[in-house]
Amino acid sequence: MCGVLFRVVVMKVVVRVKLLPTPAQAAALEATLRACNRAAEHVSRFAYESGVKDRNQLQKAVYTDIKDVFSLSAQPAVRVVKKVVDAYAALSAQMEGGLLGRPAPKRYRKATGHPIGFRPQAAQPFDDRCLSWQTDARTVSIWTVDGRMRGVRYTGQAGQLKALAEYRKGESDLVQRGGKWYLLATCEIPEPEVAEPVDFIGVDRGITNLATTSDGANYQGRRLGRYRRWQARKRAELQRKNTRSATRRAARRSRKEQRHATHANHKISKEIVSVAQRTGRGIAVEELDGIRDRVRLRRDQRGTLSSWPFHQLGQHLAYKAKRVGVAFIEVDAAYTSQRCPRCGHTERANRPTRDHFSCRQCGLAGPADHVAGINVRNRARSAWVLVTAPVPNTA
Helix, strand or coil: CCCCCCCCCEEEEEEEEEEECCHHHHHHHHHHHHHHHHHHHHHHHHHHHHCCCCHHHHHHHHHHHHHHHHCCCHHHHHHHHHHHHHHHHHHHHHHHCCCCCCCCCHHHHHHHCCCCCCCCCCCEEECCCCEEEECCCCEEEEEECCEEEEEEEEECCHHHHHHHHHHEEEEEEEEEECCEEEEEEEEEEECCCCCCCCCEEEEEECCCEEEEECCCCEEECHHHHHHHHHHHHHHHHHHHHCCHHHHHHHHHHHHHHHHHHHHHHHHHHHHHHHHHHHHCCEEEEECCCCHHHHCCCCHHHHHHHHHCCHHHHHHHHHHHHHHCCCCEEEECCCCCCCECCCCCCECHHHCCCCCEEECCCCCCEEEHHHHHHHHHHHHHHHHHHHHHCCCCCCC
């Protein structure tokens, strides 16, 4: 008798819960983070100077020092070494992928010319030996330099707490942000089966309009664009001052701008996926890989296109759709804003202005981004048939 193995596909989701420590507990958590990151700095310097990046060899070389000098227990010391090894592995991957440029430029030298540093309050991973969850009581027990600390309360959104109780697996990261404490836990949630869509919602992405759907829903980018231009002016002012304080403030402004754009993309993607789920349809977007190589831009447009979060919106749509079993597909982006969805006539003159579409052959007219969304939807209908078609048996 032979058994049949079924592979359950899971997706990893990071759940963030907020800790509610007492003042004494908060002080112990802060002391723990600082001790772990001082130890990580020590391990990083040793790894950089000795060239030892293998986890087992590095752990043998520094394990005793970590425990004796920094007063860490056995398992936290192991996690510190693992954190350093992972940091150097990430740096190596960036170098191999060309993300740091050629070896000569300043950016490359700045990243590789010294040991990797760890901020005093950088996140610290804890495994199940260092941190245990009591999901019914909504408390955690966590190792600190002052001893095992039990009964630390936490809170979070209902959906996140449910996922945490049912699907948590692996490490959890202790994080301090803005004086508040958080735990980031990894949950492996089974992927729901993708439902066969009755149709598709085509989504056209842009700058003036962040997203326009084939249903006619329009998410304008003017407000976000004004905000980004204002932030760019402020950063330019700080850069002209050319001081360390101005550089730090410019970096904070850049991170704030990124969070603002991410929040906008989350809101847009959440609404589109909700409509698709409610109506039983899938979601289709343009495939934008290589768009910077295909599109010729004026000098004043290059910075906007390079920094605009097109790809992030597509990522948000993809993973939100996957979580609820909504079909998601990318289609060819060529001429979606110049092709007439009624007669198929395609030419540049069909789009006389950025906002307006008017077919030179059949006279169909309307908002250009809406027409592009309809073309994306139509291409998705054909592409989905090819994706889901059974593979012919040639045996």
